[in-house]
Amino acid sequence: MVSQVLLPTDNEPRTTDDVAISCTGVIKDFGEGDAKVRALYGIDVDIHASELTLLIGPSGCGKTTLISIIAGLLNPTEGEINLFGTPQSELRGRKLVQFRAENVGFVFQQYNLLPALTATENVAVPLLIQGWKRPAALKVARETLVAVDLEQRADQFPSQLSGGQQQRVAIARALVHQPRLLVCDEPTAALDGKSGRTVMELIKKVAVQPGRAVIVVTHDQRVFDYGDRIIEMADGRVVRVASDAAEIAHFAEKVSA
Protein backbone atom coordinates (compact mmCIF):
# COMPACT_ATOMS: atom_id res chain seq x y z
CA MET A 1 0.00 0.00 0.00
CA VAL A 2 1.27 3.39 -0.97
CA SER A 3 1.66 5.89 1.83
CA GLN A 4 -0.89 8.67 1.73
CA VAL A 5 1.92 11.19 1.99
CA LEU A 6 3.19 10.24 -1.43
CA LEU A 7 -0.02 10.97 -3.30
CA PRO A 8 -0.12 14.17 -5.34
CA THR A 9 -2.20 17.01 -3.94
CA ASP A 10 -4.45 16.95 -6.96
CA ASN A 11 -5.11 13.25 -6.70
CA GLU A 12 -8.29 12.75 -8.59
CA PRO A 13 -8.10 9.48 -10.50
CA ARG A 14 -7.15 10.09 -14.08
CA THR A 15 -6.77 8.00 -17.14
CA THR A 16 -3.53 7.57 -18.98
CA ASP A 17 -5.00 9.71 -21.72
CA ASP A 18 -4.65 12.77 -19.49
CA VAL A 19 -2.00 15.02 -20.97
CA ALA A 20 -0.13 16.60 -18.09
CA ILE A 21 2.60 18.36 -20.03
CA SER A 22 2.49 19.39 -23.63
CA CYS A 23 5.50 20.63 -25.57
CA THR A 24 4.83 22.43 -28.84
CA GLY A 25 7.58 23.46 -31.23
CA VAL A 26 10.19 23.66 -28.49
CA ILE A 27 13.53 24.91 -29.76
CA LYS A 28 16.57 25.48 -27.55
CA ASP A 29 19.73 27.22 -28.65
CA PHE A 30 22.86 27.64 -26.54
CA GLY A 31 25.35 30.43 -27.20
CA GLU A 32 25.10 33.28 -29.67
CA GLY A 33 26.35 34.21 -33.12
CA ASP A 34 28.84 31.79 -34.61
CA ALA A 35 29.01 29.89 -31.32
CA LYS A 36 25.29 29.19 -31.35
CA VAL A 37 24.43 25.51 -30.98
CA ARG A 38 20.91 24.19 -31.43
CA ALA A 39 20.12 21.47 -28.89
CA LEU A 40 16.41 20.97 -29.62
CA TYR A 41 14.76 21.27 -33.05
CA GLY A 42 11.05 21.92 -32.59
CA ILE A 43 10.01 19.26 -30.10
CA ASP A 44 6.32 18.33 -30.13
CA VAL A 45 5.57 15.83 -27.42
CA ASP A 46 2.99 15.11 -24.72
CA ILE A 47 3.76 13.72 -21.28
CA HIS A 48 0.83 11.91 -19.75
CA ALA A 49 -0.25 11.89 -16.14
CA SER A 50 -0.51 8.69 -14.14
CA GLU A 51 2.16 6.92 -16.14
CA LEU A 52 5.91 6.51 -16.29
CA THR A 53 7.48 8.04 -19.36
CA LEU A 54 10.99 7.03 -20.33
CA LEU A 55 13.00 9.54 -22.31
CA ILE A 56 15.78 7.69 -24.07
CA GLY A 57 18.45 8.34 -26.62
CA PRO A 58 22.20 8.58 -27.01
CA SER A 59 24.31 11.05 -25.06
CA GLY A 60 24.01 14.58 -26.41
CA CYS A 61 20.64 14.00 -28.10
CA GLY A 62 18.91 16.66 -25.97
CA LYS A 63 17.18 14.55 -23.29
CA THR A 64 18.58 16.52 -20.37
CA THR A 65 17.89 19.82 -22.11
CA LEU A 66 14.28 18.79 -22.70
CA ILE A 67 13.62 17.75 -19.09
CA SER A 68 15.40 20.90 -17.85
CA ILE A 69 12.96 22.95 -19.90
CA ILE A 70 9.95 20.89 -18.83
CA ALA A 71 10.97 21.24 -15.16
CA GLY A 72 11.40 24.99 -15.52
CA LEU A 73 15.16 24.99 -15.03
CA LEU A 74 15.84 26.33 -18.52
CA ASN A 75 13.79 28.59 -20.74
CA PRO A 76 13.08 27.47 -24.30
CA THR A 77 14.35 29.68 -27.10
CA GLU A 78 11.09 29.15 -28.95
CA GLY A 79 7.95 27.11 -28.50
CA GLU A 80 5.49 26.61 -25.70
CA ILE A 81 5.24 24.25 -22.74
CA ASN A 82 1.92 23.70 -21.10
CA LEU A 83 2.24 22.43 -17.52
CA PHE A 84 -0.97 21.02 -16.10
CA GLY A 85 -3.01 23.56 -17.99
CA THR A 86 -0.75 26.52 -17.30
CA PRO A 87 1.43 27.92 -20.09
CA GLN A 88 4.99 27.97 -18.78
CA SER A 89 5.46 31.39 -20.38
CA GLU A 90 3.13 32.74 -17.68
CA LEU A 91 5.50 31.40 -15.03
CA ARG A 92 8.52 33.63 -14.84
CA GLY A 93 10.96 34.56 -12.09
CA ARG A 94 9.57 34.05 -8.61
CA LYS A 95 6.39 32.36 -9.88
CA LEU A 96 8.42 29.74 -11.70
CA VAL A 97 10.62 29.12 -8.64
CA GLN A 98 7.50 28.71 -6.52
CA PHE A 99 5.94 26.43 -9.13
CA ARG A 100 9.02 24.20 -9.01
CA ALA A 101 9.01 24.16 -5.22
CA GLU A 102 5.36 23.08 -5.08
CA ASN A 103 4.90 20.94 -8.15
CA VAL A 104 8.17 19.35 -9.23
CA GLY A 105 10.21 16.61 -7.62
CA PHE A 106 13.73 15.82 -8.77
CA VAL A 107 15.80 12.65 -8.68
CA PHE A 108 19.35 13.22 -9.85
CA GLN A 109 21.92 10.82 -11.24
CA GLN A 110 24.37 11.71 -8.44
CA TYR A 111 21.58 11.84 -5.81
CA ASN A 112 22.64 15.37 -4.70
CA LEU A 113 21.74 14.72 -1.08
CA LEU A 114 23.08 17.28 1.36
CA PRO A 115 25.92 15.40 3.10
CA ALA A 116 25.49 17.29 6.36
CA LEU A 117 21.87 16.20 6.76
CA THR A 118 20.55 12.82 7.83
CA ALA A 119 18.27 10.85 5.53
CA THR A 120 15.19 12.23 7.31
CA GLU A 121 16.49 15.78 7.18
CA ASN A 122 17.30 15.45 3.48
CA VAL A 123 13.79 14.22 2.76
CA ALA A 124 12.36 17.17 4.70
CA VAL A 125 14.17 19.76 2.56
CA PRO A 126 11.36 20.35 -0.01
CA LEU A 127 8.90 20.91 2.83
CA LEU A 128 11.27 23.33 4.54
CA ILE A 129 11.65 25.17 1.23
CA GLN A 130 7.87 25.59 1.24
CA GLY A 131 8.06 27.08 4.72
CA TRP A 132 6.97 24.13 6.85
CA LYS A 133 7.98 24.16 10.50
CA ARG A 134 10.90 21.82 11.08
CA PRO A 135 9.21 19.33 13.49
CA ALA A 136 6.23 18.86 11.15
CA ALA A 137 8.50 18.53 8.11
CA LEU A 138 10.69 15.95 9.85
CA LYS A 139 7.61 13.96 10.91
CA VAL A 140 6.29 13.74 7.34
CA ALA A 141 9.80 13.02 6.05
CA ARG A 142 10.10 10.10 8.44
CA GLU A 143 6.76 8.71 7.24
CA THR A 144 7.92 9.05 3.65
CA LEU A 145 11.08 7.12 4.40
CA VAL A 146 8.86 4.28 5.59
CA ALA A 147 7.26 4.24 2.15
CA VAL A 148 10.66 3.68 0.50
CA ASP A 149 11.54 1.08 3.12
CA LEU A 150 14.34 3.07 4.72
CA GLU A 151 12.95 3.75 8.17
CA GLN A 152 15.89 1.85 9.68
CA ARG A 153 18.28 4.31 8.03
CA ALA A 154 16.37 7.45 8.91
CA ASP A 155 19.09 8.94 11.11
CA GLN A 156 22.05 8.04 8.96
CA PHE A 157 24.00 10.44 6.83
CA PRO A 158 24.36 9.93 3.06
CA SER A 159 27.96 8.82 3.49
CA GLN A 160 26.69 5.93 5.63
CA LEU A 161 24.29 4.71 2.93
CA SER A 162 24.87 2.62 -0.19
CA GLY A 163 24.25 4.13 -3.63
CA GLY A 164 20.89 2.38 -3.91
CA GLN A 165 19.84 3.57 -0.48
CA GLN A 166 20.89 7.11 -1.27
CA GLN A 167 18.81 7.02 -4.43
CA ARG A 168 15.83 5.79 -2.42
CA VAL A 169 16.29 8.70 -0.04
CA ALA A 170 16.42 10.96 -3.10
CA ILE A 171 13.15 9.45 -4.34
CA ALA A 172 11.54 10.03 -0.95
CA ARG A 173 12.80 13.62 -1.05
CA ALA A 174 11.39 14.08 -4.53
CA LEU A 175 7.97 12.83 -3.47
CA VAL A 176 7.60 14.16 0.07
CA HIS A 177 5.83 17.33 -1.01
CA GLN A 178 3.47 15.40 -3.32
CA PRO A 179 4.56 16.97 -6.60
CA ARG A 180 2.54 16.70 -9.79
CA LEU A 181 5.66 16.16 -11.87
CA LEU A 182 8.57 13.89 -11.00
CA VAL A 183 11.70 14.29 -13.10
CA CYS A 184 14.36 11.60 -12.77
CA ASP A 185 17.68 12.04 -14.52
CA GLU A 186 19.49 8.75 -15.10
CA PRO A 187 18.44 7.43 -11.67
CA THR A 188 20.05 4.04 -12.27
CA ALA A 189 23.23 5.13 -14.03
CA ALA A 190 25.38 5.06 -10.92
CA LEU A 191 23.89 1.81 -9.59
CA ASP A 192 24.52 -1.87 -10.18
CA GLY A 193 21.84 -3.91 -11.95
CA LYS A 194 20.07 -5.09 -8.81
CA SER A 195 19.98 -1.68 -7.16
CA GLY A 196 18.90 -0.12 -10.45
CA ARG A 197 15.96 -2.47 -10.72
CA THR A 198 15.01 -1.81 -7.07
CA VAL A 199 15.00 1.91 -7.73
CA MET A 200 12.89 1.56 -10.89
CA GLU A 201 10.43 -0.73 -9.09
CA LEU A 202 10.16 1.86 -6.36
CA ILE A 203 9.52 4.63 -8.86
CA LYS A 204 6.96 2.51 -10.64
CA LYS A 205 5.23 1.48 -7.40
CA VAL A 206 5.45 4.61 -5.31
CA ALA A 207 5.92 7.52 -7.66
CA VAL A 208 3.46 6.72 -10.40
CA GLN A 209 0.17 7.89 -9.02
CA PRO A 210 -3.04 9.28 -10.46
CA GLY A 211 -2.53 12.88 -11.51
CA ARG A 212 1.25 12.72 -11.41
CA ALA A 213 3.49 12.73 -14.46
CA VAL A 214 6.77 10.86 -14.07
CA ILE A 215 9.60 11.33 -16.56
CA VAL A 216 12.71 9.19 -16.34
CA VAL A 217 15.66 10.06 -18.52
CA THR A 218 17.75 6.97 -19.12
CA HIS A 219 19.84 5.08 -21.56
CA ASP A 220 19.96 2.10 -19.26
CA GLN A 221 18.38 -0.58 -21.49
CA ARG A 222 17.79 -2.84 -18.50
CA VAL A 223 14.97 -0.63 -17.30
CA PHE A 224 13.08 0.02 -20.55
CA ASP A 225 10.37 -2.46 -19.64
CA TYR A 226 9.36 -0.32 -16.65
CA GLY A 227 8.09 2.45 -18.92
CA ASP A 228 4.43 3.00 -19.78
CA ARG A 229 5.57 5.15 -22.66
CA ILE A 230 8.97 5.55 -24.27
CA ILE A 231 10.04 8.65 -26.11
CA GLU A 232 13.18 8.18 -28.17
CA MET A 233 15.27 11.17 -29.11
CA ALA A 234 18.14 11.64 -31.51
CA ASP A 235 19.98 14.77 -32.57
CA GLY A 236 17.59 17.10 -30.77
CA ARG A 237 14.44 15.57 -32.23
CA VAL A 238 11.84 13.08 -31.07
CA VAL A 239 12.24 10.15 -33.44
CA ARG A 240 9.82 7.67 -31.96
CA VAL A 241 7.13 7.29 -29.29
CA ALA A 242 6.10 3.86 -28.07
CA SER A 243 3.03 3.67 -25.87
CA ASP A 244 1.48 0.22 -25.81
CA ALA A 245 2.94 -2.82 -24.12
CA ALA A 246 3.72 -4.70 -27.33
CA GLU A 247 5.46 -1.68 -28.83
CA ILE A 248 7.48 -1.17 -25.67
CA ALA A 249 8.46 -4.82 -25.48
CA HIS A 250 9.44 -4.74 -29.12
CA PHE A 251 11.31 -1.51 -28.54
CA ALA A 252 13.23 -2.94 -25.61
CA GLU A 253 14.11 -6.05 -27.58
CA LYS A 254 15.20 -3.99 -30.56
CA VAL A 255 17.43 -1.77 -28.52
CA SER A 256 18.95 -4.63 -26.59
CA ALA A 257 19.55 -6.45 -29.84
Added chain:
Amino acid sequence: MNWIAWKMLTGDRAKYFGTVFGVAFGVLLISQQTSIFVSLMRRTAHAVIDVRDASVWVMDPHQQNADEIKPLSDSDLNRIRGVEGVAWAVRYFKSLARAKIENGNFRQVVLLGLDDATLVGAPVKMREGSLANLRRPDAIIVDKAGYEYLWGQEPVRLGRTLEMNDHRAVLVGICEATAPFQTFPVVYTRYSQAVQFVAGERKVMSFVLTKPQTGISDQTLAERIHDKTGLMAQSRREFMWFIIGYYMRNTGIPINFGITIALGFIVGTAIAGQTFYLFTLENLKQFGALKAMGVSDLKITGMVLLQATIVGVIGYGLGIGMTALFFESTGGITALAGFYMPWQVAIVAAVAVAFIIVLASFISLRKVLMLEPAVVFRG
Protein backbone atom coordinates in the same frame (compact mmCIF):
# COMPACT_ATOMS: atom_id res chain seq x y z
CA MET B 1 16.38 27.56 5.38
CA ASN B 2 18.61 29.08 8.03
CA TRP B 3 18.76 25.71 9.70
CA ILE B 4 19.89 24.07 6.45
CA ALA B 5 22.52 26.81 5.99
CA TRP B 6 23.78 26.15 9.53
CA LYS B 7 23.89 22.38 8.94
CA MET B 8 25.69 22.82 5.61
CA LEU B 9 28.23 25.04 7.31
CA THR B 10 28.92 22.84 10.29
CA GLY B 11 28.31 19.45 8.71
CA ASP B 12 31.90 18.98 7.63
CA ARG B 13 33.75 19.79 10.83
CA ALA B 14 37.17 19.98 9.19
CA LYS B 15 36.05 22.52 6.59
CA TYR B 16 34.06 24.46 9.16
CA PHE B 17 36.95 24.75 11.61
CA GLY B 18 39.34 25.48 8.74
CA THR B 19 37.17 28.39 7.61
CA VAL B 20 36.65 29.73 11.12
CA PHE B 21 40.35 29.49 11.95
CA GLY B 22 41.19 31.16 8.65
CA VAL B 23 39.17 34.17 9.76
CA ALA B 24 40.52 33.94 13.32
CA PHE B 25 44.11 33.91 12.04
CA GLY B 26 43.43 36.94 9.86
CA VAL B 27 41.90 38.82 12.81
CA LEU B 28 44.83 37.81 15.02
CA LEU B 29 47.35 39.15 12.51
CA ILE B 30 45.52 42.41 12.04
CA SER B 31 44.64 43.11 15.67
CA GLN B 32 47.93 41.96 17.21
CA GLN B 33 50.19 43.86 14.84
CA THR B 34 48.03 46.99 14.91
CA SER B 35 47.96 46.91 18.71
CA ILE B 36 51.74 46.62 18.94
CA PHE B 37 52.12 49.49 16.48
CA VAL B 38 49.68 51.68 18.41
CA SER B 39 51.31 50.78 21.74
CA LEU B 40 54.76 51.54 20.34
CA MET B 41 53.63 54.90 18.99
CA ARG B 42 51.95 55.64 22.31
CA ARG B 43 55.26 55.09 24.04
CA THR B 44 56.80 57.99 22.11
CA ALA B 45 54.41 60.31 23.95
CA HIS B 46 54.89 58.69 27.37
CA ALA B 47 55.88 61.90 29.12
CA VAL B 48 52.77 63.73 27.93
CA ILE B 49 50.46 60.83 28.71
CA ASP B 50 51.69 60.64 32.30
CA VAL B 51 51.18 64.33 33.06
CA ARG B 52 47.52 64.38 33.98
CA ASP B 53 47.24 67.65 35.94
CA ALA B 54 48.39 70.12 33.28
CA SER B 55 46.46 70.48 30.06
CA VAL B 56 48.62 72.85 28.01
CA TRP B 57 52.29 72.38 27.20
CA VAL B 58 54.48 75.35 26.25
CA MET B 59 57.85 74.91 24.54
CA ASP B 60 60.33 76.41 22.12
CA PRO B 61 58.62 77.30 18.82
CA HIS B 62 61.04 75.10 16.85
CA GLN B 63 60.54 72.01 18.94
CA GLN B 64 59.81 68.88 16.89
CA ASN B 65 59.21 66.24 19.55
CA ALA B 66 59.50 65.66 23.30
CA ASP B 67 63.07 64.36 23.23
CA GLU B 68 65.03 66.99 21.32
CA ILE B 69 64.51 69.94 23.60
CA LYS B 70 65.67 73.53 23.34
CA PRO B 71 65.23 74.88 26.87
CA LEU B 72 63.24 77.99 27.72
CA SER B 73 64.44 80.85 29.91
CA ASP B 74 62.95 81.68 33.31
CA SER B 75 61.55 84.90 31.88
CA ASP B 76 59.41 82.81 29.53
CA LEU B 77 57.68 81.33 32.56
CA ASN B 78 56.78 84.78 33.82
CA ARG B 79 55.52 85.85 30.38
CA ILE B 80 53.31 82.78 30.24
CA ARG B 81 51.94 83.45 33.70
CA GLY B 82 51.03 86.92 32.48
CA VAL B 83 48.83 85.64 29.65
CA GLU B 84 45.11 86.18 30.29
CA GLY B 85 43.32 82.94 31.11
CA VAL B 86 46.27 81.08 32.64
CA ALA B 87 45.19 79.52 35.95
CA TRP B 88 48.72 78.50 36.78
CA ALA B 89 52.01 77.73 35.04
CA VAL B 90 54.95 75.71 36.35
CA ARG B 91 58.37 74.49 35.23
CA TYR B 92 58.91 71.01 33.89
CA PHE B 93 62.25 69.41 33.20
CA LYS B 94 62.87 66.50 30.87
CA SER B 95 66.19 65.16 29.80
CA LEU B 96 68.26 62.03 29.40
CA ALA B 97 70.80 61.40 32.14
CA ARG B 98 73.31 58.68 32.88
CA ALA B 99 72.71 56.89 36.16
CA LYS B 100 75.39 54.79 37.85
CA ILE B 101 74.27 52.19 40.38
CA GLU B 102 76.12 50.83 43.40
CA ASN B 103 78.00 48.08 41.56
CA GLY B 104 79.35 50.46 38.90
CA ASN B 105 76.89 49.54 36.17
CA PHE B 106 75.16 52.44 34.49
CA ARG B 107 72.10 53.10 32.39
CA GLN B 108 70.66 55.98 30.48
CA VAL B 109 67.48 57.21 32.21
CA VAL B 110 64.67 59.58 31.38
CA LEU B 111 64.94 62.27 34.04
CA LEU B 112 61.81 64.24 34.82
CA GLY B 113 62.00 67.30 37.07
CA LEU B 114 58.77 68.41 38.73
CA ASP B 115 58.00 71.90 39.99
CA ASP B 116 59.33 71.95 43.57
CA ALA B 117 56.29 73.62 45.09
CA THR B 118 53.43 71.84 43.32
CA LEU B 119 54.95 68.60 41.99
CA VAL B 120 52.79 69.01 38.88
CA GLY B 121 53.41 66.04 36.57
CA ALA B 122 54.06 63.64 39.45
CA PRO B 123 53.25 59.98 38.96
CA VAL B 124 49.61 59.13 39.57
CA LYS B 125 50.10 55.69 41.05
CA MET B 126 52.76 54.72 43.58
CA ARG B 127 53.68 51.06 44.11
CA GLU B 128 56.18 51.61 46.93
CA GLY B 129 56.88 54.65 49.10
CA SER B 130 55.10 57.98 49.10
CA LEU B 131 55.07 60.88 46.68
CA ALA B 132 55.62 63.24 49.63
CA ASN B 133 59.07 61.68 50.14
CA LEU B 134 60.13 63.32 46.88
CA ARG B 135 60.57 66.51 48.89
CA ARG B 136 63.46 64.94 50.79
CA PRO B 137 67.01 65.88 49.77
CA ASP B 138 68.38 63.93 46.76
CA ALA B 139 65.11 62.03 46.50
CA ILE B 140 64.12 60.21 43.34
CA ILE B 141 61.22 57.97 42.38
CA VAL B 142 61.79 55.32 39.72
CA ASP B 143 59.16 53.52 37.69
CA LYS B 144 58.67 49.81 38.31
CA ALA B 145 60.13 48.75 34.95
CA GLY B 146 63.03 51.15 35.49
CA TYR B 147 63.83 49.53 38.83
CA GLU B 148 64.12 46.17 37.06
CA TYR B 149 66.32 47.66 34.34
CA LEU B 150 68.61 49.12 37.02
CA TRP B 151 68.63 46.42 39.66
CA GLY B 152 67.27 43.37 37.88
CA GLN B 153 65.01 41.05 39.81
CA GLU B 154 66.32 42.16 43.20
CA PRO B 155 63.52 42.82 45.71
CA VAL B 156 62.48 46.44 45.92
CA ARG B 157 64.51 48.20 48.59
CA LEU B 158 63.88 51.88 49.16
CA GLY B 159 66.83 53.94 50.32
CA ARG B 160 69.28 52.50 47.83
CA THR B 161 71.32 55.03 45.91
CA LEU B 162 72.55 55.81 42.45
CA GLU B 163 74.73 58.51 41.05
CA MET B 164 73.96 61.07 38.33
CA ASN B 165 76.45 63.73 37.25
CA ASP B 166 78.48 63.04 40.41
CA HIS B 167 75.40 63.71 42.52
CA ARG B 168 73.95 61.14 44.88
CA ALA B 169 70.31 60.22 44.38
CA VAL B 170 68.27 58.29 46.92
CA LEU B 171 65.42 56.02 45.91
CA VAL B 172 62.31 56.95 47.90
CA GLY B 173 59.57 55.33 45.87
CA ILE B 174 58.53 53.07 43.01
CA CYS B 175 55.75 54.23 40.74
CA GLU B 176 53.76 53.20 37.69
CA ALA B 177 54.69 55.06 34.52
CA THR B 178 53.99 54.68 30.83
CA ALA B 179 56.96 52.90 29.29
CA PRO B 180 59.14 55.23 27.23
CA PHE B 181 59.89 54.52 23.60
CA GLN B 182 63.51 53.54 24.29
CA THR B 183 62.69 51.38 27.36
CA PHE B 184 64.80 53.59 29.65
CA PRO B 185 64.05 53.83 33.36
CA VAL B 186 61.90 56.86 34.20
CA VAL B 187 63.28 58.85 37.13
CA TYR B 188 61.16 61.50 38.86
CA THR B 189 62.68 64.17 41.03
CA ARG B 190 62.14 67.78 41.95
CA TYR B 191 63.07 70.42 39.35
CA SER B 192 65.79 71.97 41.53
CA GLN B 193 67.26 68.51 42.03
CA ALA B 194 66.99 67.49 38.37
CA VAL B 195 69.09 70.37 37.09
CA GLN B 196 71.92 69.13 39.31
CA PHE B 197 71.69 65.62 37.91
CA VAL B 198 72.63 66.76 34.40
CA ALA B 199 75.59 68.73 33.10
CA GLY B 200 74.90 72.43 33.59
CA GLU B 201 73.56 74.65 30.82
CA ARG B 202 72.57 78.28 30.99
CA LYS B 203 68.92 77.51 30.30
CA VAL B 204 67.38 74.29 31.62
CA MET B 205 63.60 74.64 31.61
CA SER B 206 62.34 72.09 29.10
CA PHE B 207 58.64 72.92 29.21
CA VAL B 208 56.14 75.07 30.99
CA LEU B 209 53.02 73.24 32.07
CA THR B 210 49.87 75.28 32.47
CA LYS B 211 46.16 75.00 32.98
CA PRO B 212 43.47 77.39 31.73
CA GLN B 213 41.08 79.17 34.03
CA THR B 214 37.56 77.78 34.23
CA GLY B 215 35.58 78.51 31.07
CA ILE B 216 38.59 78.74 28.77
CA SER B 217 39.40 75.83 26.52
CA ASP B 218 42.88 74.36 26.22
CA GLN B 219 43.01 75.35 22.54
CA THR B 220 42.04 78.94 23.28
CA LEU B 221 44.69 79.23 25.96
CA ALA B 222 47.31 77.66 23.72
CA GLU B 223 46.51 80.15 20.96
CA ARG B 224 46.69 83.06 23.40
CA ILE B 225 50.07 81.92 24.77
CA HIS B 226 51.44 81.56 21.26
CA ASP B 227 50.13 84.98 20.23
CA LYS B 228 51.48 86.76 23.32
CA THR B 229 54.83 84.99 23.73
CA GLY B 230 55.69 83.54 20.34
CA LEU B 231 56.28 80.17 22.02
CA MET B 232 54.70 76.95 20.83
CA ALA B 233 51.75 75.97 23.02
CA GLN B 234 49.69 72.86 22.54
CA SER B 235 46.96 71.13 24.41
CA ARG B 236 47.94 67.82 25.98
CA ARG B 237 46.14 65.89 23.25
CA GLU B 238 47.58 68.00 20.43
CA PHE B 239 51.09 67.62 21.79
CA MET B 240 50.68 63.86 22.09
CA TRP B 241 49.69 63.60 18.42
CA PHE B 242 52.43 66.10 17.51
CA ILE B 243 55.03 63.74 18.96
CA ILE B 244 53.46 60.65 17.42
CA GLY B 245 53.31 62.48 14.09
CA TYR B 246 57.02 63.21 14.31
CA TYR B 247 57.88 59.54 14.78
CA MET B 248 55.44 58.55 12.08
CA ARG B 249 57.11 60.92 9.62
CA ASN B 250 60.72 60.47 10.61
CA THR B 251 61.19 56.82 11.44
CA GLY B 252 60.68 53.59 9.55
CA ILE B 253 58.30 52.28 12.18
CA PRO B 254 55.04 53.12 10.42
CA ILE B 255 56.35 51.75 7.14
CA ASN B 256 57.55 48.52 8.74
CA PHE B 257 54.42 48.07 10.78
CA GLY B 258 52.28 49.32 7.93
CA ILE B 259 53.75 46.59 5.75
CA THR B 260 53.19 44.01 8.47
CA ILE B 261 49.62 45.17 9.06
CA ALA B 262 48.96 45.31 5.32
CA LEU B 263 50.42 41.83 4.97
CA GLY B 264 48.29 40.72 7.90
CA PHE B 265 45.27 42.17 6.18
CA ILE B 266 46.16 40.64 2.81
CA VAL B 267 47.08 37.26 4.29
CA GLY B 268 44.03 37.41 6.57
CA THR B 269 41.82 38.35 3.65
CA ALA B 270 43.37 35.67 1.48
CA ILE B 271 43.04 32.95 4.10
CA ALA B 272 39.60 33.90 5.35
CA GLY B 273 38.23 34.86 1.96
CA GLN B 274 39.68 31.91 0.15
CA THR B 275 38.60 29.31 2.68
CA PHE B 276 35.06 30.68 2.68
CA TYR B 277 35.06 30.99 -1.10
CA LEU B 278 36.29 27.41 -1.46
CA PHE B 279 33.70 26.28 1.06
CA THR B 280 30.96 27.83 -1.09
CA LEU B 281 32.46 26.42 -4.29
CA GLU B 282 32.55 22.95 -2.79
CA ASN B 283 28.87 23.34 -1.97
CA LEU B 284 28.00 24.70 -5.40
CA LYS B 285 26.33 21.48 -6.47
CA GLN B 286 24.26 21.49 -3.30
CA PHE B 287 23.21 25.08 -3.88
CA GLY B 288 22.36 24.08 -7.45
CA ALA B 289 20.16 21.26 -6.17
CA LEU B 290 18.43 23.62 -3.75
CA LYS B 291 17.85 26.12 -6.56
CA ALA B 292 16.40 23.37 -8.72
CA MET B 293 14.09 22.34 -5.89
CA GLY B 294 12.69 25.85 -5.66
CA VAL B 295 14.91 27.87 -3.35
CA SER B 296 14.90 31.46 -4.60
CA ASP B 297 18.06 33.47 -5.22
CA LEU B 298 17.07 35.72 -2.33
CA LYS B 299 16.96 32.78 0.07
CA ILE B 300 20.24 31.41 -1.30
CA THR B 301 21.78 34.85 -0.73
CA GLY B 302 20.43 34.81 2.82
CA MET B 303 21.90 31.35 3.40
CA VAL B 304 25.36 32.33 2.17
CA LEU B 305 25.32 35.58 4.15
CA LEU B 306 24.20 33.73 7.26
CA GLN B 307 27.04 31.24 6.86
CA ALA B 308 29.46 34.13 6.32
CA THR B 309 28.16 35.95 9.38
CA ILE B 310 28.52 32.87 11.57
CA VAL B 311 32.05 32.25 10.31
CA GLY B 312 32.88 35.95 10.69
CA VAL B 313 31.52 36.33 14.22
CA ILE B 314 33.08 33.13 15.58
CA GLY B 315 36.36 33.74 13.73
CA TYR B 316 36.46 37.33 14.96
CA GLY B 317 35.79 36.26 18.54
CA LEU B 318 38.54 33.66 18.42
CA GLY B 319 41.01 36.04 16.73
CA ILE B 320 40.37 38.89 19.16
CA GLY B 321 40.46 36.40 22.01
CA MET B 322 43.87 35.14 20.91
CA THR B 323 45.16 38.72 20.67
CA ALA B 324 43.79 39.52 24.12
CA LEU B 325 45.38 36.33 25.42
CA PHE B 326 48.71 37.36 23.91
CA PHE B 327 48.71 40.74 25.64
CA GLU B 328 47.38 39.20 28.85
CA SER B 329 50.14 36.61 28.90
CA THR B 330 52.91 39.09 28.02
CA GLY B 331 51.65 41.83 30.36
CA GLY B 332 54.13 40.79 33.04
CA ILE B 333 57.17 41.07 30.76
CA THR B 334 58.92 44.32 31.61
CA ALA B 335 60.12 45.01 28.08
CA LEU B 336 56.55 44.70 26.82
CA ALA B 337 55.01 46.80 29.59
CA GLY B 338 52.25 49.01 28.31
CA PHE B 339 51.60 46.95 25.20
CA TYR B 340 47.86 46.41 25.00
CA MET B 341 44.99 46.16 22.57
CA PRO B 342 43.08 49.45 22.38
CA TRP B 343 39.33 49.05 21.88
CA GLN B 344 39.66 51.00 18.65
CA VAL B 345 41.83 48.18 17.29
CA ALA B 346 39.08 45.69 18.10
CA ILE B 347 36.70 47.84 16.06
CA VAL B 348 39.20 48.15 13.20
CA ALA B 349 39.59 44.37 13.19
CA ALA B 350 35.79 43.96 13.23
CA VAL B 351 35.46 46.28 10.24
CA ALA B 352 38.28 44.42 8.49
CA VAL B 353 36.74 41.01 9.08
CA ALA B 354 33.33 42.32 8.00
CA PHE B 355 34.95 43.59 4.82
CA ILE B 356 36.75 40.29 4.27
CA ILE B 357 33.62 38.25 4.84
CA VAL B 358 31.34 40.47 2.79
CA LEU B 359 33.88 40.43 -0.04
CA ALA B 360 34.25 36.65 0.11
CA SER B 361 30.46 36.23 0.34
CA PHE B 362 29.79 38.38 -2.68
CA ILE B 363 32.46 36.70 -4.77
CA SER B 364 31.01 33.35 -3.71
CA LEU B 365 27.46 34.56 -4.19
CA ARG B 366 28.24 35.65 -7.71
CA LYS B 367 29.11 32.03 -8.51
CA VAL B 368 26.03 30.73 -6.75
CA LEU B 369 23.62 33.21 -8.30
CA MET B 370 25.07 32.74 -11.79
CA LEU B 371 24.66 29.01 -11.35
CA GLU B 372 22.03 27.54 -13.67
CA PRO B 373 19.94 25.13 -11.61
CA ALA B 374 20.04 22.82 -14.64
CA VAL B 375 23.68 22.16 -13.73
CA VAL B 376 22.41 19.49 -11.33
CA PHE B 377 21.55 17.33 -14.35
CA ARG B 378 25.13 17.35 -15.57
CA GLY B 379 26.53 14.23 -13.92
